[in-house]
Amino acid sequence: MTDSVDQDLQTQTFKQRVSKFWQWYPTVAERFYQTIEAGQCGDLVDEVAEFCEATLPGLSWVFGPGENGGHSFTLSGEGQVAKQLLAEYWRQCAPEIPKWTFHASRQATPAGFVKGFAIAVDNGKRVDVDSFQVRTQVDDERQKIDIVAWHPALQSVPKTKHFTILFLLVDEVLGEFGTQMWLGQIKIEPFTPDSYTRSLSELPEFISQVNTYHQWEKLPPLETYTVYQLRENKPSPRGDTVIGSSLIPQLVFDCIDNEGKLDEDPLQNTGAELVYVAIDGSIFPDGQQSDVRANIEDILSDSLRKELSGQTLGGAFGLNESYIDLLLLDGEESRRIVSETLALLQLKNRFRIESFVNDMSHHSD
Incomplete structure (x- = not known):
């Protein structure tokens, strides 16, 4: 792969990377199928590893058995919820390809x-x-x-x-x-x-x-929210949190404990990012803060999912601000969707978008 191609990939969002993958796979699917049928799956390792490392770094992959005698391709975040969400998005974007099944986590062997x-x-x-x-x-x-x-x-x-x-x-x-x-x-x-x-x-x-x-009623990890509370307020960003729920609770805790920024980006080089929206708490009616924040979260979720540009991960009610955690998949386009959605809710100048991992913040106009 040339340096110019590598540089081009580095600037692409996760949504663009996934699109690139699904443009590629249908062109090689039949050849891959025949190679595996011939018992020569090992011959594909270098080719697939090179493409996936360049296009979807940080995610692991494996071939396996598919449905009705076909084969499967699995992409996995190796148990890290943030990356597993990326793999699930990848799977949801998969086209129908004859003789192939696609999974976003390693499957149990029958x-x-x-x-x-x-x-x-x-x-x-x-x-x-x-x-x-x-x-x-x-x-x-x-x-x-x-x-x-x-x-x-x-x-x-x-x-x-x-x-x-x-x-x-x-x-x-x-x-x-x-x-x-x-x-x-x-x-x-x-x-x-x-x-x-x-x-x-x-x-x-x-x-x-x-x-x-x-009769346990258990949800898969990507649908399991953890409710949390802060025992005491902190002077750091989000340190005023009273109660919240999250798909990524440990990352939220680490963010709060580390002055509002993570030391390492769990989605580094993927083209995706973790951010949160901080909304001025004074706009929420007394006694309805959590309900109103949840309504805003639902509307943001609908807006992002409609454009295949991200999703909400939960949020929290704080003494001074309310927070909504987001996984953004399409860079500035995702941020535009968030900003325009909140502006339509008459929240212009009353929110800001903060990254989990660096000092780059995007304030409302």
């Missing part, structure tokens, strides 16, 4: 194929899902299942690699979102099997039984 799945480790040993024992404990209050896990082959594997091996296998049997949704506290250590012990390959069936019995 039960009929998961038995016998293993990872090779040091000294020629294998860590397999059938011999990987897990002791389960149901936490009904948190709607999670805590596990203690152990495989004999881990005895000769450095402890620093234990969790990596376990999560690779757990993602295989539960899928990427399944791991996040169902598992709570995880320990890896030797234990004596008891009546609460089963193999890792049996964990999906057990989770299904638990969910049926307890």
Whole structure:
């Protein structure tokens, strides 16, 4: 790839990058399908890796089985919610391509194929899902299942690699979102099997039984909002927050604790950005602050989604200002949509758009 092409990609928004991907994939889909059918999937690695690293950096990818005998292409944010939202946007933009299925998270391997799945480790040993024992404990209050896990082959594997091996296998049997949704506290250590012990390959069936019995109503991670409160006000930006809810609570906490800016951009080089709108709290009627802020959030969400330019991530009510967190996918065009929408709500000169990660702020005109 030439320097000029690289520079062009660096200036493109995430929306433009996704469009570029979906212009490209239909042109290679049949060749990729035939190559995989011929058992030569490895021949595609360099080509796909080069294109994805240039176009969608920070997101991982993998080929896999598809529907009705086809193949699949999965893009993943590796469990980071902000990046998973990017992958989901990418999936929603996917065109229909014969013999291909597209996923925005790693999928669980079907039960009929998961038995016998293993990872090779040091000294020629294998860590397999059938011999990987897990002791389960149901936490009904948190709607999670805590596990203690152990495989004999881990005895000769450095402890620093234990969790990596376990999560690779757990993602295989539960899928990427399944791991996040169902598992709570995880320990890896030797234990004596008891009546609460089963193999890792049996964990999906057990989770299904638990969910049926307890009738948990769980949402996927990208639809799960966390309600939070600040124990005390802080002089930093957003430090006046009273209560809020968010899809990205930890990033909000880090932002508040770090004088209103994150040290590192979780979406660096992706062409997407995390921002928040701060709205003058004096405009909200007493007793209706949270409701009015929520209405504004809904209207902003509709405006951004209509143009495939971003989405809201939650927000908060503060003593002096109210806040709405946003994922913007189309750079200045997304900002224009936000500003014009708020102006139509008669909020001109009463809001500002602040980045989570740098000193660049966009004030209302």
